[in-house]
Amino acid sequence: MTDIISVKNVSKSFGGVKANINVSLNVKNSSITGIIGPNGCGKTTLFNSIVGYHPIDTGAIEFDGQEIHHLPVGDIARLGMLRTFQQTRIYSKMNCVDNMQISVSHRKNSNSNIFASRKGEIKEKAEHLLEFVGLFSKRNLISGDLSFGQQKLLEFAMALMNDPKVLLLDEPTAGINPTLINGLIDRLRKANEEFGITLCVIEHNMRVIMNLANHIYCLANGKLLADGKPNDLQKDKRVIDAYLGGH
Amino acid sequence: MASKDKNIRGYGSGSVDVVMSVDQVAKEAAAISASAPKKSDLEKLIKSDPFLTIHDLKAGYGKMEILHDFNLTVGKGESLCLIGPNGAGKSTVLHSIFGFTNIFSGTITVDGNDVTGLTPSQKLSNAGIAYILQDKSVFPQMTVEENLLMGGFLKNKPSEAKAATELVFDKYSRLADRRYKPAGVLSGGERRLLEISRALVMQPNVLLVDEPSIGLEPRFIDMVFGILEDLQKKDGKTIIMVEQNAKKGLAFADIGYVLVSGETAIANSGDKVLSNPDVGRLFLGG
Numbered sequence: 001m002t003d004i005i006s007v008k009n010v011s012k013s014f015g016g017v018k019a020n021i022n023v024s025l026n027v028k029n030s031s032i033t034g035i036i037g038p039n040g041c042g043k044t045t046l047f048n049s050i051v052g053y054h055p056i057d058t059g060a061i062e063f064d065g066q067e068i069h070h071l072p073v074g075d076i077a078r079l080g081m082l083r084t085f086q087q088t089r090i091y092s093k094m095n096c097v098d099n100m101q102i103s104v105s106h107r108k109n110s111n112s113n114i115f116a117s118r119k120g121e122i123k124e125k126a127e128h129l130l131e132f133v134g135l136f137s138k139r140n141l142i143s144g145d146l147s148f149g150q151q152k153l154l155e156f157a158m159a160l161m162n163d164p165k166v167l168l169l170d171e172p173t174a175g176i177n178p179t180l181i182n183g184l185i186d187r188l189r190k191a192n193e194e195f196g197i198t199l200c201v202i203e204h205n206m207r208v209i210m211n212l213a214n215h216i217y218c219l220a221n222g223k224l225l226a227d228g229k230p231n232d233l234q235k236d237k238r239v240i241d242a243y244l245g246g247h
Numbered sequence: 248m249a250s251k252d253k254n255i256r257g258y259g260s261g262s263v264d265v266v267m268s269v270d271q272v273a274k275e276a277a278a279i280s281a282s283a284p285k286k287s288d289l290e291k292l293i294k295s296d297p298f299l300t301i302h303d304l305k306a307g308y309g310k311m312e313i314l315h316d317f318n319l320t321v322g323k324g325e326s327l328c329l330i331g332p333n334g335a336g337k338s339t340v341l342h343s344i345f346g347f348t349n350i351f352s353g354t355i356t357v358d359g360n361d362v363t364g365l366t367p368s369q370k371l372s373n374a375g376i377a378y379i380l381q382d383k384s385v386f387p388q389m390t391v392e393e394n395l396l397m398g399g400f401l402k403n404k405p406s407e408a409k410a411a412t413e414l415v416f417d418k419y420s421r422l423a424d425r426r427y428k429p430a431g432v433l434s435g436g437e438r439r440l441l442e443i444s445r446a447l448v449m450q451p452n453v454l455l456v457d458e459p460s461i462g463l464e465p466r467f468i469d470m471v472f473g474i475l476e477d478l479q480k481k482d483g484k485t486i487i488m489v490e491q492n493a494k495k496g497l498a499f500a501d502i503g504y505v506l507v508s509g510e511t512a513i514a515n516s517g518d519k520v521l522s523n524p525d526v527g528r529l530f531l532g533g
Contacts, residue, residue: 038464038466039434039462039463039467040434147269148334149332150333150334174462175333175458175491176333177330177331177332177333177491177493177530178491178494178530179272179332179529179530180269181532182263182267182533183266183268185263186263186266204258204462204463205257206258206260207258207260207262207532210260211262212263243464243466244257244465245256245257245465
């Protein structure tokens with residue numbers, strides 16, 4: 001498998017705080033890659049660097065073989081890499097279908113068809129994806145009235161409207177009821193298997209990440225501490241000491 | 248109790264194989280709700296006299312009623328954890344106790360006094376009830392000490408807040424060591440400790456704790472629950488908690504309630520709720 005994301009020796013500081021120090025990691029195409037580590041270890045900073053939210057100090061980031069660390073957020077999104085947030089970001093006064101329709105991608109539009117009417121097609125896709133995440137029966141409800149777990153599902157479906165190649169998910173299951181977490185994981189796996197979307201997931205919930213990811217990186221104090229398969233990493237003394245807690 | 252807590256670390260472990268839709272969970276939960284506990288059942292779960300009691304509460308936001316004839320009772324120095332699906336009304340229970348909701352009917356009493364109509368500031372200063380916010384409520388630019396002093400802004404004199412702050416520093420050296428540091432530089436676990444401690448400045452009897460685990464790494468989850476256990480067991484605080492990390496919450500609490508659509512579907516000791524197979528399947532992820 002080829003790498004779709006390559007992070008090479010990336011460092012990023014905020015004032016005197018070194019959030020990422022010489023971090024290198026690779027996300028294989030079509031994989032589900034996990035990122036774990038203590039609060040404040042630089043996981044979200046790394047995500048922000050990858051999607052171009054802020055410039056990096058040193059190092060390089062490649063997406064699909066192309067250097068992207070100098071590109072702005074919009075350009076990187078148009079290449080097919082999107083992120084979701086710890087707190088949901090939806091348009092809370094609009095209904096679900098409308099939320100979906102304004103999330104539609106423009107990256108496949110050429111200049112000639114940009115004004116062409118695709119309305120019917122977009123709505124059909126929106127409804128199909130709402131069905132995929134289990135929100136079809138709620139499609140005409142105002143999204144702000146959905147429960148938090150359902151808003152997370154909506155946000156995931158909105159990201160899928162863009163046909164991303166890679167989705168970066170920042171704590172997708174935080175604040176969701178454990179049984180509904182299983183449903184979300186099931187959808188994430190299907191998005192990976194059926195739509196071929198590469199997933200890169202930050203999680204603190206070990207039940208989630210150990211069952212979901214093929215490969216996991218653990219950061220600590222801004223540096224890469226360890227990486228490996230879920231079962232190996234769970235037994236790694238460095239990871240237990242720095243993150244998982246004593247046994 | 249302590250040994251029981253050690254069984255569940257962080258978020259707990261297990262598989263993710265039980266996949267149910269929101270609607271399916273709601274449907275099966277509704278079936279369980281048919282045999283919902285009665286008020287007399289709830290009273291049997293407490294070990295001492297009722298300290299905080301909610302009677303037939305109808306409450307919600309605006310005109311929307313979220314809690315329908317909700318009942319709850321907990322004894323002094325006991326802990327109760329509310330679990331259930333997102334949107335069941337768990338946080339609304341805490342909000343109602345603290346005075347953030349519209350209460351349409353019903354009463355809330357603490358130590359025999361009716362506190363139903365009190366404002367949040369009256370709850371905090373007169374009724375001994377403190378609400379610990381869900382997440383990210385510290386003032387990051389202010390020092391640890393200033394954050395704690397903010398917790399005492401309802402005190403009559405600044406000197407009283409100052410004295411209460413010193414008590415917190417005596418109790419938690421981790422915070423005392425960082426008293427002049429901006430709260431923004433604290434780790435996630437220390438920040439949660441600061442949020443809890445800020446509520447302690449008003450010397451409450453009742454702590455309302457909204458999702459203590461959220462956003463925390465596994466080690467800090469165990470630490471925060473250790474702090475809460477100490478507050479309950481050593482200082483006799485009464486704790487009412489909402490927790491999506493339901494395994495950890497139920498292992499901690501003396502009493503567990505499962506809320507579904509604004510009503511209590513199951514109530515029992517924390518251990519018994521934790522080992523109930525229906526609860527496992529519907530609410531704990533199998």
